[in-house]
Amino acid sequence: MALHPDRLLPTEPATRAIARRLYDAVAGLPILSPHGHTDPRWYATDEAFPDPATLFVKPDHYVFRMLHSQGVRLEDLGIPTRDGTRVETDGRRIWRIFARHWHLFRGTPTRLWFEHALEQMFGIEERLGEANADRIHDTIAEALAKPEFRPRALYDRFDIAAIATTDAALDDLAWHAEIRASGWHGRVIPTYRPDAVVDPARTDFRDNVERLLALCQAPATWEGYLDAHRVRRAHFRAHGATATDHGHPTARTAALDTASARALFERVLRPPVSAADAELFRAQMLTEMARMSLEDGLVMQIHPGSWRNHNPGLLDRFGPDMGADIPTPTDYVQALKPLLDIVGNDPHLTLILFTLDETAYGRELAPLAGHYPCLRLGPPWWFFDSPEGIRRFRELTTETAGFYNTVGFNDDTRAYLSIPARHDMARRADCAFLARLVADHRLDEDEAHEVAHALTHGLVKDAYRL
Amino acid sequence: MALHPDRLLPTEPATRAIARRLYDAVAGLPILSPHGHTDPRWYATDEAFPDPATLFVKPDHYVFRMLHSQGVRLEDLGIPTRDGTRVETDGRRIWRIFARHWHLFRGTPTRLWFEHALEQMFGIEERLGEANADRIHDTIAEALAKPEFRPRALYDRFDIAAIATTDAALDDLAWHAEIRASGWHGRVIPTYRPDAVVDPARTDFRDNVERLLALCQAPATWEGYLDAHRVRRAHFRAHGATATDHGHPTARTAALDTASARALFERVLRPPVSAADAELFRAQMLTEMARMSLEDGLVMQIHPGSWRNHNPGLLDRFGPDMGADIPTPTDYVQALKPLLDIVGNDPHLTLILFTLDETAYGRELAPLAGHYPCLRLGPPWWFFDSPEGIRRFRELTTETAGFYNTVGFNDDTRAYLSIPARHDMARRADCAFLARLVADHRLDEDEAHEVAHALTHGLVKDAYRL
Amino acid sequence: MALHPDRLLPTEPATRAIARRLYDAVAGLPILSPHGHTDPRWYATDEAFPDPATLFVKPDHYVFRMLHSQGVRLEDLGIPTRDGTRVETDGRRIWRIFARHWHLFRGTPTRLWFEHALEQMFGIEERLGEANADRIHDTIAEALAKPEFRPRALYDRFDIAAIATTDAALDDLAWHAEIRASGWHGRVIPTYRPDAVVDPARTDFRDNVERLLALCQAPATWEGYLDAHRVRRAHFRAHGATATDHGHPTARTAALDTASARALFERVLRPPVSAADAELFRAQMLTEMARMSLEDGLVMQIHPGSWRNHNPGLLDRFGPDMGADIPTPTDYVQALKPLLDIVGNDPHLTLILFTLDETAYGRELAPLAGHYPCLRLGPPWWFFDSPEGIRRFRELTTETAGFYNTVGFNDDTRAYLSIPARHDMARRADCAFLARLVADHRLDEDEAHEVAHALTHGLVKDAYRL
Incomplete structure (x- = not known):
């Protein structure tokens, strides 16, 4: 078997030669991993x-x-x-x-x-x-x-320049603190993921909110709740966070007036919570998070459209995250409008959109990101983080949104040993796409080199403010 | 014109050479045709x-x-x-x-x-x-x-190893019986297609149910109706059937309790039947059919998403099936959940899904089939049974569901003379796809040979229990 | 940089050679521009x-x-x-x-x-x-x-044979009259675009209808309103128009009886108009326009599915058409049925469908156009008027609708200097697609030449009755 040096590059020889030159120029760049799920404990304990x-x-x-x-x-x-x-x-x-x-x-x-x-x-x-x-x-x-197979040695061997973990809002970030305190040179940063304190459909939502309020010594009011988020965000920023992440069933946002938001907040804390109220609260919170991002500079990521735990038999027996999460059709044009109406034209906000519905690439996401200053397109996600998935993403978004409204690659993984492979695959797939543009004379090769470098480094660094 | 030996294979010479080797190894395999619409009378009378x-x-x-x-x-x-x-x-x-x-x-x-x-x-x-x-x-x-142009001679000339017809639940299967009685070596088997006794939206539904009950000497109750299905399925199995087929407007399934199912059965037998009741009855019957498949081992096929007879002018003048059936957006994730909640994790059930909505390939069907043990993906259907359609199917499903959750090819045709051409096209298109994976080093050539053989033979045989 | 003679053609050398031969044969054909937004004033004043x-x-x-x-x-x-x-x-x-x-x-x-x-x-x-x-x-x-850079000189330099503008129903077509009166040889024709007098959701709708009725000396009744359209359509035809164009939010059509249409007409003239009534009125008017097209021979175009002015901040500050129009999912199968039920089988009607929802190409548009005699598919529109967009259009529609249910290219532009580039791109993209069919032996090269010529000339001329 032995990995072929030209794997995943175009098969037409002249195009492959272009792709190979592009790839060779970025293959050795350090890894920036701005979104993923490795365990901060690994880097702290180095076991x-x-x-x-x-x-x-x-x-x-x-x-x-x-x-x-x-x-x-x-x-x-x-x-x-x-x-x-x-x-x-x-x-x-x-x-x-x-x-x-x-x-x-x-x-x-x-x-x-x-x-x-x-x-x-x-x-x-x-x-x-x-x-x-x-x-x-x-x-x-x-x-x-x-x-040499310990986490820190691999961090160096993988040539990681920075890696983000994903952490619950209530997480004390103790492992992150320990990493920093250890004096180790690795850059491991947390990401603020408040789903558990934002989604009233979760059975532990009310407990989580109470813990959040207690942790921040905030009153049990809408304003207190928002302030508690601010406190936690500051805590995450103090530990190096540059981004938040939001895994909602839909991309829906809302723009309630304060009185309505207060009333909704009170309703979602008193079970039973209707599905409509739960959706509206999550929607309102995306808009609130965008507002806070304008205050504190955290980049915002939305990962919508997964039907989590579709298989109740497996959920009962083994718990969540058992491979039974299934994508659903996902609307962005109507869903994001309330948020965009408020902050869409502000270039100081960076809101990175992901999707599991590839039909949205050309129809919704590229037109939106090719217009709104705050929007950027995240890389292909989950099932689509693959050679065909990356090819479709570029083919369906580039003509409308260009390359510069995208943000390079996310490995999005908890499989530490797969990180170099995933970044290598993305670099190959992007260089393959660029080579085709050069080969049929849509792009000059020197430009393709600039773009390949930007997709690997500059756009990641800028978008995630690393 | 003269058919080119390399037709439909990739144009890049090295990739074409791989594809040609793969194709040459499967081109001569016998035809397994597990789903189609040829007339059993042809094989019986051999006119x-x-x-x-x-x-x-x-x-x-x-x-x-x-x-x-x-x-x-x-x-x-x-x-x-x-x-x-x-x-x-x-x-x-x-x-x-x-x-x-x-x-x-x-x-x-x-x-x-x-x-x-x-x-x-x-x-x-x-x-x-x-x-x-x-x-x-x-x-x-x-x-x-x-x-040598008679049906049986062509069966041999086409090198068919087995061919399934599609037959109404009320069909007496007399032609199938005659084929068997004739001692001819050909294997022509029926498929249980109960749409006419399952769909209350049909004007002849009530008559059909009455004929079904009479045929099986079953009482006009929900339980009697289900038993009548069991009797007919057994009749089909006795004539060689290995599968059922369900052509519903949607993929919706239901999981009613017995009392609700009984009440619904009574309602759909008394016109007028509401569209909601008709849909619910079809939905419930898919779940019942899945349960019966676990009892009797018949493989289940669902063909949803066609708006039949969209053109009323043609329907009035010429009747149904006049080329005016138009695909519609088709949901699987929500639609199949009631059925999957009950039987989804049982590997003894085989439920083969088809679609006319290609957006479902990557978003819904591959993630579902890549998780649930009972699910398999049928080949591209109807408008998509074509070189581009097969390419898209493989590109959009393989990375998530692999090859082994698919079931090879169906020709799905009543055009007997086109059967070799259709199977040849599918073999070429699959070998073309595999050759591309080999050419860019995603797959080794020996593995591609195994997969090509499986897609042509083993997966068909296993999935349809031939 | 210097434009490469083989730009946008396939990269595999043998396929490129075929594409080059096809392209060379159509590259020099005159431009037919049956749908666009250049300003008739340019040709009239030649400034x-x-x-x-x-x-x-x-x-x-x-x-x-x-x-x-x-x-x-x-x-x-x-x-x-x-x-x-x-x-x-x-x-x-x-x-x-x-x-x-x-x-x-x-x-x-x-x-x-x-x-x-x-x-x-x-x-x-x-x-x-x-x-x-x-x-x-x-x-x-x-x-x-x-x-030599004046509009009329460029018209000749671009080798335009005919160009259509898009004009409001209330437009007096004075510039078109002036062009004709000038004796200049250029063929600049208007297109009847009645959106402003058809869409009750517009704030100026009522005023526009009043102006329409006044202009045509028609009574303020449903019948008078329809007659006013007939008068304006005749006015446009007298100035050379061969087509109408309809830019609706959806493709919905309706088939109201006369009493209901009269009542609806009265309702939409008395604000506030409900969104449902506005949609129904637009829907009914598409059907009326189709009926009038059967009377007067104007070709009908429907451009649905754009969420206009999605960005209220930009709309307030700069007005409409600021690049904030975002595509939305678009249904055709249900939407067009009322219209098709009435006129769908009449080959004397030509109804050209456009989309911003590429998922409709294979699922809805190609099956519809591959069946109904009145339907034709317009070329890729707006965001998809591009190399990848044209490739997807052909890949997703040809197998079901063929080439002859399509209508060649529209440049759809107000950017006069881009017209040769856009037509050149379309010719290259179509020849690239055809060359791939020839290279893998789906089509003979002599046929590909005929198709390339038809896509550039014959199908445009015939579909738009130029």
């Missing part, structure tokens, strides 16, 4: 990663959703049950199941990320299968025990 | 096909819809009217109209299917046009009179 | 165009929306304010801002149109930037003063 199955299989919903779709039981993959029913604990047996089903990942980005990690991290150039499952397992297991 | 116009023009809605769109009257194509008004009966004159408009099909799959049949079946390598219309007509007409 | 900024920046919403999206103030681009607040008046300073931001247009069609005009019109082969901004400004400014 060794556990066995291969715990590293590659159990925490990766891309992996176990595919195995589940083909009838593999999550219990057999060692996914812990809520009620404590026994599940597989032998990492080697889990790894063998994974290896036996490896062909399922043909044509998927998971395949490419994994093989990139295998070769680059562990020097393994064989294709995983039943025959070599044990041998590959042991090679990885041995390596993970070595100091 | 000669009629004249060219009756074979190629009159029954093919792909052909006459395009001619109609350019102002050709259906009467002039010999399409019979409901009221018996005279229409063209001279097959040669119909054929000439077809030939004169042949340029309309440039860039369409109909063009490719037809020319494949012309050359492979009749040795005709000329492009159809006004000048050679008569000559080509006569060549075909002469051939059709020969024994 | 010199003003300075570069007034020509290229201020009137072009593609240009200033992109600059605005990156924080450039419209005041600094010389866009006049509604309240008369001072804005930049120095064209050279505006031009410098444009030049400094030129990189924003990388990958956009604006870039290609502009550079085509620069080189072909002004002999400038340098890339615009800060360093050469003044020099390029002066070169253009000098040229514009010359007689």
Whole structure:
């Protein structure tokens, strides 16, 4: 197998040569990872990663959703049950199941990320299968025990210049504090993700709001609640945060007057909360967050359109985030209007939009981002963070929004070892797209080099204010 | 014209060479046709096909819809009217109209299917046009009179290993019984299509249900009605059926309790039936069919999203299926949830989803099929059963659902002579897609060979339990 | 930079060679521009165009929306304010801002149109930037003063055979009359665009209807109002019009009986008009316009799905058409049914459909146009009038609707100097698509030549009855 130096580049030789020149110029740039889900504890404690199955299989919903779709039981993959029913604990047996089903990942980005990690991290150039499952397992297991596979050593080996984690509003950021206090040179910064204190549809919403208010010594009023957000945002900024993130079911925003907002706040704290009120409160809070971003400079990210935990059987047995989150059609044009009517023309706000509905790229997102000064387009997200997904994103947004209303790449991952692979894939996919524009004379090659560099570095740095 | 051996393969020479190797390895595999609309009578009686116009023009809605769109009257194509008004009966004159408009099909799959049949079946390598219309007509007409153009001879010539027809729940399957009784080696199996006894929006619904109940000696209760379905399914299985098929306006499913289902059953038998009740009954019946599939092992297929008979003028004059069926936006994520909540995690169920809304491929269908053990993705359907349609299907589903949650190809046709052409096109299109993955090093060539074989044979056989 | 002769053609050499042959055969054909927004006054008075900024920046919403999206103030681009607040008046300073931001247009069609005009019109082969901004400004400014840069000279230089403008129903068409009276050989024809007298949601609707009725000496009744439209349509036809155009928020049509239409007409003339009534009136008027087209032979165009003036801040300060028009999801299947039920099967009507929702191409528009004799598909519109947009249009519509249910290209522009560039781009993009069909043997090259010619000339001429 062995990774081919021209993988993911265009197949037409002259175009591939252009792509290769573009890629070679950005392949070695440091990684900026402004949005992701690695655990700050890793960088704080710098402990060794556990066995291969715990590293590659159990925490990766891309992996176990595919195995589940083909009838593999999550219990057999060692996914812990809520009620404590026994599940597989032998990492080697889990790894063998994974290896036996490896062909399922043909044509998927998971395949490419994994093989990139295998070769680059562990020097393994064989294709995983039943025959070599044990041998590959042991090679990885041995390596993970070595100091150079600790989180901080990998941070350097991956050439990360900055990496953001995603943290609940109520998080004390103790690991971030510890990282800073340790004097280590790595730049690990938090991101303010207030969903748990913003979404009245959550069963723990009221408790979360009470904790928020207590934490900030704020009164249980609409104004007190908003001030508590301000306090927490300041806390995050003090720990290096440059951004907030909002994972809402829809992109809906609202622009209530103060009296209506106060009344709504009181209603959502007294169950039962109607679905309409929950949606309206989340909508209003996006607008409030945008206003606060204008106050404190935090960049705002909206990730809408996922139907979380679509599979109640799995939710009951294993809990949330079990690969059962399904995209839904997502409106932006009507949804964002209340917010945009208020802050849309202010170039001091940066609001980065993501989508799981690719039909919005050309129809809504590119026209919006190609007009409103506050808007930028986030990179392809989740299912679309892939060679075909990145190609479609550029093909569908560039002609209307250009490159400079986009913000480079997010790896968005908790799979630490996949980070170099994901950034490499994005760089290759962007260079492939640019090479096609050069090859059919829509762009000059020197410009393509500038754009490739901007997509890898400048636009990320600027958009996320790193 | 003469069919080019590399038609539909990638144009970049190195990629084409890979595609050619992949294609050569599957081109000669037998045809498995698990979903289609050929007439079982053909195989039972083995009579000669009629004249060219009756074979190629009159029954093919792909052909006459395009001619109609350019102002050709259906009467002039010999399409019979409901009221018996005279229409063209001279097959040669119909054929000439077809030939004169042949340029309309440039860039369409109909063009490719037809020319494949012309050359492979009749040795005709000329492009159809006004000048050679008569000559080509006569060549075909002469051939059709020969024994080697009878249905059973063609079955062997096409190298069909199994072919499914689609049959109404009330069908006695007499032709299927006759085929079996004849001792002929061909495998022609029925498919249980209960739409006429499931859809209360049909004017003949009540009559159909009464016939169903009488046929199965079942009482006119909800339970009796369900039992009657069980009886008919068993009848179909006894004749070789392995699957059911459901052509609903939407993919909506429901999970009513028994009391509500009983009440609904009574309501839909007493006209007028509201549109909401009709939709709810169809929805509930999809869930019931899934439950029965778990009992009896029949594979379930859902074909939603076609607005049938959109053109009332044509419906009044010529009846249904006149090329006026138009796709509509189709939701799966919300629609299927009631059914999936009940049977979604059971790997013993196979539920194959089709769509006419390509926006669902990446946003809904691939994420659903890449998670739920019971779900598989049917091949591109109807308008999208084409080179571009197959390419988009693979590009939009593979990265999330992989290849192994798909089920190979369906020709879905009543145009018997087009079957080899359609399967050949699908094999070429899939090999073209795979070759691109190999050429840019996303897949190794030996794996691509395995996948190409699986898409042509193994996945079809397994998914449809053939 | 210098325009490459093979720009926008496929990069694979053999396919490019085919595309080049196809393109060379149509590159020199005269321009038919059946839908656009140039000012008839230009052709009537034949005055010199003003300075570069007034020509290229201020009137072009593609240009200033992109600059605005990156924080450039419209005041600094010389866009006049509604309240008369001072804005930049120095064209050279505006031009410098444009030049400094030129990189924003990388990958956009604006870039290609502009550079085509620069080189072909002004002999400038340098890339615009800060360093050469003044020099390029002066070169253009000098040229514009010359007689060969006057509108009529350019009409000949562009080799325009006919060009349509778009004109309000109340327009007296005085400039068109003056053009005709002048004896000049150019063919400049109006298009009947009655939105202002058809859309009750406009604040000036009632005044406009009163003016319409007065102009036609028609009574203030539903019948009088319809007759007034007939009078105006006749007036337009007398000035050479062959088409009408309808820019509605949706494609909805209606088929009210006369009593209901009369009552609705009375309601929409008495504010406040409900949104539902406004929509219903527009819907009914599309059907009325189709009926009148059957009477008088005017071709009908529907341009639905743009959310006009989405940005209230910009609307208040600068007025409409400031680049804040955003596409929305657009239904055709249900929306057009009332109209199609009445006139859909009449081949004497030509109804050309446009969209800003590309999801409708394959799902709705191609199936509709591939069936109904009255329907044709307009070319990619607005944001999609681009290399990728044209490619997607052909890929998504051809297999179902063929080429002959499309109508060639519309430049749809008020940017006179971009007209040759836009038509050249469309010819290149269509030839690129055709070359791919030839290269993978879906089409013979002689047929591709016929199609390329038809898309450039015959289909435009026939569809628009020029």
